[in-house]
Amino acid sequence: MDFGFTDEQKILRQTFKKFCEKELTREYVAWMDENCDFIPDELYKKLADLGLFGMIIPEEYGGSGMTFTDYMIAMEELSTASVAAGICAGLAVSFGAKVIGGMGNEEQRRFHLPKMAAGETKYxxxxxxxxxxxxxxxxxxxxxxxxxxxxxxxxxxxxxxxxxxxxxxxxxxxxxxxxxxxxxxxxxxxxxxxxxxxxxxxxxxxxxxxxxxxxxxxxxxxxxxxxxxxxxxNGWNKLVDVLNPERIGTAMLSLGIAKAAYQAAHEYSLERYAFGKPIGSFMVLQHYLADMLIEIENATNLIYKCCYLMENGLPYHMEAAMAKIVAGRASEIAAIKGMEILGGYGVCMEYDLQRHFRDYKQMVFSPISDEMAKNMIAQWTGLPKSY
Ligand SMILES: Cc1cc2nc3c(=O)[nH]c(=O)nc-3n(C[C@H](O)[C@H](O)[C@H](O)COP(=O)(O)OP(=O)(O)OC[C@H]3O[C@@H](n4cnc5c(N)ncnc54)[C@H](O)[C@@H]3O)c2cc1C
CATH class of the missing domain: 2.40.110.10 (Butyryl-CoA Dehydrogenase, subunit A, domain 2)
Structure with a gap:
């Protein structure tokens, strides 16, 4: 077994991390949340220039033909910095590139994919x-x-x-x-x-x-x-097929929220003092942070296992449904426990935790609700269809 990333993948992660540190500062992300109903064109263009939208598009259609794991690494960094930016990018890649790439004919692929990779068209x-x-x-x-x-x-x-x-x-x-x-x-x-x-x-x-x-x-x-x-x-059957990876992508968005909430809560627990010491020295709050990390680790492993299965041509539908649920739960636990750690400041708009607390909610029922995902997992084990 090999849980490691390649040297190229480590460099890729660093590239996106640095990009996010520069372009997606805390202030900018908070500003987008208050003022935008989509990420600004300028940011969209910069993400295109970084190669994000073309990562999994084959080279012959203007992309760079990288692996889904590579794409997930980039999305992990992006979604941790801003889940909104992660979803906006996901619309191009998971919907645009995957659906047109997977269902379109040659002419449709030649028309749409290069423009999509260049960030010239949105879907x-x-x-x-x-x-x-x-x-x-x-x-x-x-x-x-x-x-x-x-x-x-x-x-x-x-x-x-x-x-x-x-x-x-x-x-x-x-x-x-x-x-x-x-x-x-x-x-x-x-x-x-x-x-x-x-x-x-x-x-x-x-x-x-x-x-x-x-x-x-x-x-x-x-x-x-x-x-x-x-x-x-025959649109439905084919669409379901090409949208399978979307569950992994959604799980990665949730993981981004979980990591961001964890980081914010961890930082605060060292800065805030009560009874003469940082609140992060109280065991109950340490357990909250440990609980968050356990869920984050679980979700991370499951997401990258899905990537491994997919890239090796193995079935991954069950694991992808599980990853969607586990990562959603990680974001829920991180947001709720994070709010606890921030005390009264958790509900203040000035702090980021309230945004993570609002944002995680979207991940629980979209693109498929946890209840329905569990129905399907049970069904795939051979139990009678419950719906
Ligand atoms: C912010 C946001 C963004 C979205 N983006 C898109 C998008 O880009 N494109 C798009 O097409 N859709 C999008 N969706 C739609 C999303 O996929 C649906 O909201 C989702 O499929 C659930 O459907 P619903 O909201 O109609 O809930 P319903 O289907 O009405 O479900 C309501 C409740 O009943 C439960 N339920 C239903 N059937 C069963 C069952 N058999 N067993 C157990 N429980 C069950 C559900 O789990 C849920 O708890 C988005 C939704 C939101 C809110």
Whole structure:
């Protein structure tokens, strides 16, 4: 067994660490949280120049063809500095590069991937609808009806991250609403966000302000048939396939929150005095910090194990679902115990802990709720499907 990273990976981590120290200072991250509904274009461009968006895109499409582990190392540093920046980057890589790279034809890949790698285009994935996210297969109402060389989209999506800035929307819609199996009823389209008939509204939320969440309305939106990704009516099965790594990416975002909350609480525990000594000398607070580290270590190991399994062509769906839950729990424990350690200052906007406390909440139910992830883990062990 080898738990180590290669020398190149250590250098990669240092590069991203240094970038974050310079570009994502505490003050800047707090400013983004208060003032932005997506990371500023300037920062987006700098991340593109650093090569983040093209890391897992093959060289022939303008990327650098690195491994998923490499990408996760970069995301670990970025998400610890700012989970909002981590999600904004994840939209390009997990949704854009993975979905178009995995489902698109040669022409679609040649058109989109180089621009995405260069940070010139932004993407969102529009799957969830107001009728329900967990049971989206049955809740979906958005339709795409074939008319000549086009499809006409009608419907509504909700909770779509980055819909406010996306140049292209990856929209999942019913192309055969009467299909005997709902999994054979859907197709995926790349939709130019400027197409007439699209309305995007920001949803106010308590968490991760610098990556906006939106509702999107489609009213007689005409999409050229060649913008379909993959095969008609087989969009769901293929999408689930290419989105598998997203659970690992989501776990990494949670790990970032956990590490940031831990670091802030650890630092404070040495600075704050009570009864003549730093509060970090009280055993109960030491246990809080130890609890956080245990969860962080667990999540880290599971995430990188998923990377190992994936890169070696081994099944990783079970571990990816577990990683999503374990890292989410790490962020929850770190945020809640961190708030305890900060005492009254925990709830003050001037301190970062309140942001981690708000942000971790987003990770518990997205892109899949912990309850549903556990349903699936149990099902994969051979138990009857519970839903
Ligand atoms: C900030 C944010 C960003 C998001 N970004 C995106 C995005 O970019 N693109 C996108 O398409 N979607 C996005 N989502 C949607 C997200 O994937 C859904 O919120 C998620 O799938 C849950 O769906 P829901 O909110 O409708 O909850 P529901 O499906 O209504 O679930 C409500 C509760 O019921 C539980 N539940 C449901 N079924 C079962 C069952 N069988 N067993 C046990 N418990 C069950 C759930 O676990 C949950 O606790 C985002 C959501 C948020 C809030």
């Amino acid at each position: 969102c994935l529009a799957l969830t609808e107001p009728g329900g996210g967990t049971d989206i297969i049955n809740a979906m109402k958005t339709t795409a009806v074939k008319k000549g060389d086009n499809y006409v989209l009608n419907g509504q999506k909700v909770f779509i991250s980055g819909g406010n800035v996306a140049d292209y929307m990856l929209v999942v819609a019913l192309t055969d609403p009467k299909a005997a199996k709902r999994t054979k009823a859907m197709s995926v389209f790349v939709v130019d966000a400027k197409t007439p008939g699209i309305t995007v509204n920001l949803i106010k939320k308590v968490c991760i302000h610098a990556c906006g969440t939106t509702e999107i309305f489609f009213e007689d939106v005409v999409v050229p048939a060649e913008n379909m990704l993959g095969v008609e009516n």
